Amino acid sequence: MMYDANPPSSSSLCYATNWMQKVTVRSPSASDSDLQFRCALRMPQLAVFLFDCDGVLWSGDTLFSGTVSTLEMLRKQNKQVVFVTNNSTKSRSDYKKKLESMGIPANVEEVFGSSYSAAIYISRILPQRHPELKSKPKVFVIGESGIEQELDSENVPHIGGTDSSLRRDVTPEDYKKMAAGDPSLIDPEVGVVLTGLDFHYNYFKMCLAYHYIQRGAIFLATNIDSTLPSAGALFPGAGTMAAPLKLMLGGTDPVALGKPSQAMMDAIEGKFKFERSRACMVGDRANTDIRFGLEGKLGGTLGVLTGVSTKEEFLDGDVRPHYYVDKLSDLLEAE
Numbered sequence: 642m643m644y645d646a647n648p649p650s651s652s653s654l655c656y657a658t659n660w661m662q663k664v665t666v667r668s669p670s671a672s673d674s675d676l677q678f679r680c681a682l683r684m685p686q687l688a689v690f691l692f693d694c695d696g697v698l699w700s701g702d703t704l705f706s707g708t709v710s711t712l713e714m715l716r717k718q719n720k721q722v723v724f725v726t727n728n729s730t731k732s733r734s735d736y737k738k739k740l741e742s743m744g745i746p747a748n749v750e751e752v753f754g755s756s757y758s759a760a761i762y763i764s765r766i767l768p769q770r771h772p773e774l775k776s777k778p779k780v781f782v783i784g785e786s787g788i789e790q791e792l793d794s795e796n797v798p799h800i801g802g803t804d805s806s807l808r809r810d811v812t813p814e815d816y817k818k819m820a821a822g823d824p825s826l827i828d829p830e831v832g833v834v835l836t837g838l839d840f841h842y843n844y845f846k847m848c849l850a851y852h853y854i855q856r857g858a859i860f861l862a863t864n865i866d867s868t869l870p871s872a873g874a875l876f877p878g879a880g881t882m883a884a885p886l887k888l889m890l891g892g893t894d895p896v897a898l899g900k901p902s903q904a905m906m907d908a909i910e911g912k913f914k915f916e917r918s919r920a921c922m923v924g925d926r927a928n929t930d931i932r933f934g935l936e937g938k939l940g941g942t943l944g945v946l947t948g949v950s951t952k953e954e955f956l957d958g959d960v961r962p963h964y965y966v967d968k969l970s971d972l973l974e975a976e
């Protein structure tokens with residue numbers, strides 16, 4: 642069922658036009674009274690759909706039913722589909738494989754992840770703002786291979802990440818070396834610390850990241866989502882990797898390059914050349930996906946209740962989508 646998350650007060654039943662014609666819309670106002678729908682005028686205009694992944698298409702490795710046919714329906718109506726994920730553990734080519742393994746045709750060009758957003762920020766924007774990075778081009782990574790692959794795609798040197806030699810306890814010798822800035826542990830060419838979702842995070846990596854930042858490395862994050870939806874439940878998100886460093890740094894936040902960062906929106910707009918008024922962001926999380934679409938002044942934002950945010954958040958929170966659905970495949974009702 643499709644809902645309009647911020648309806649005008651009056652309640653009257655109306656039917657959407659064009660491809661949403663058949664969808665009965667219900668006003669989700671607190672009393673859940675019947676209907677108001679303002680998007681009818683806008684919906685036919687929407688030509689580009691930016692799709693969040695975790696919590697919208699799937700939960701971990703479990704594809705939500707109806708996802709394949711919903712994307713097929715949109716593509717059949719010549720709507721452009723772009724996959725915009727904050728999950729930095731996979732690269733664009735990894736996502737192409739995952740999408741295809743789930744029956745969703747996709748090409749690398751249709752995927753825009755936070756790891757790619759971070760890689761192009763570090764390779765194309767940061768050097769202009771920080772010429773000192775010429776002598777410190779390396780990135781110390783907290784994260785998985787998705788980040789490493791995207792940094793490689795932009796020829797950005799990096800250490801840490803999936804390096805298994807870091808998956809160990811810290812020794813008294815390590816403390817001394819880190820404190821002294823011993824190059825056997827503290828690489829003098831590291832100018833950036835980049836944190837993302839890391840399934841192998843440990844005290845040693847945290848120590849190294851902190852000591853690099855203490856020595857002037859720029860503190861970046863692919864994203865700072867607090868939780869990760871998987872198997873229908875929530876788990877520590879990428880933000881929990883940056884949080885200990887933020888605490889140690891007295892509250893300094895990293896620059897986050899994933900949703901809702903408008904640097905990412907600008908990069909996506911630059912790549913896909915779309916009119917923002919004709920684009921809709923579809924997401925399960927109010928403070929990343931929906932904020933991304935609203936602050937990006939997109940023509941529409943659609944919340945999906947199969948992931949992180951609740952109906953109450955979409956209804957009464959500070960960040961309200963234009964519309965929301967219980968699940969993505971509800972859009973099929975329109976066909």
Ligand SMILES: O=C(O)[C@H](O)[C@H](O)COP(=O)(O)O
Pocket residue numbers: 693694695696725726727728729838864866867868869870877878879880
């Ligand atoms: O912790 C994270 O990185 C996020 O929960 C996760 O990756 C979100 O991915 P998205 O919903 O943007 O596809």
Ligand SMILES: [Mg+2]
Pocket residue numbers: 693694695696697924925926948
């Ligand atoms: Mg999501």
